[in-house]
Amino acid sequence: MINASPYVFRWLESDQDIDSAFDLMHELRNELTRDTFVLTVRAIASTNGYRLVGGFSDAKLISLAGVHHNHGLSRGSHLRVDDLVVTKACRGGGAGRAMLQFVAREAKRLGIPALLLDARDEAKPFYSKLGFAYRHSTPCAVLVDQLLA
Template sequence: MRLEIRDIDTAETVRASFALMRQFRPHLLNADELVARWERQAHQGYRLLGLYRDGELAALAGWRPMENLVHGRHMYVDDLVTDERCRGQRLGETLMNHLKQLARSHGCAKLLLDTPMSNTLGHRFYYRQGLVATALRFTQPLSED
């Protein structure tokens, strides 16, 4: 098995990643919507990485370097998904290790991500990768009244 991690940094390669991203973000309607969102988010530092197994996209990570008063310089991982057909092959671990190295190379002191409370399989994976639950996130939809 040959593994390669590379940037997904053109509209064409983002479009090609849609089927995998949709496994994680099922609310995305189509590849055009993904490309449009990627283009907007890229202005905020968002980047996509793909892990290819024998030339096929098998895992995907969306991330950005950030800095704030709470965490200082850090990497925020927006999206992290392994193709459901490839789970259990340590591809997520391989991609997570690459993200940690990348974070260090960008001067980041830590890596952060959010996950739903209901994502118990994800929680187990993150704990195995050395991440620790340190906060709760509160949200409130803002409707137009």
């Protein structure tokens, strides 16, 4: 557990911890269902090392981020930040910045030189203020069945 006043950050490792994060994650990923949430997080973790970190204020979970280490030819070694969310009531108060600073400290501790994330259009100004910049083309996606049709 790390304290970056006024927030406390800790890895959510038990099934109970992961389940307790569902309501906050659902604010960002409303397609998720509670009955499969823990199993889904565990499945992703087993394939790429995904971990959830929770940010707490007064012992209440107010922010989450899913992270995993990635290494590729085009982007090199980086800590991938997925699923960053701050509860609506706490947005604009520094919790998102504090979460990313926690993740950056973790990357530095692991010897990983960069963070990488995808941003929704409405979140881009927030990330830009923190120094995030587009260094490569924006990732694109297609459904496999659509491509094979």
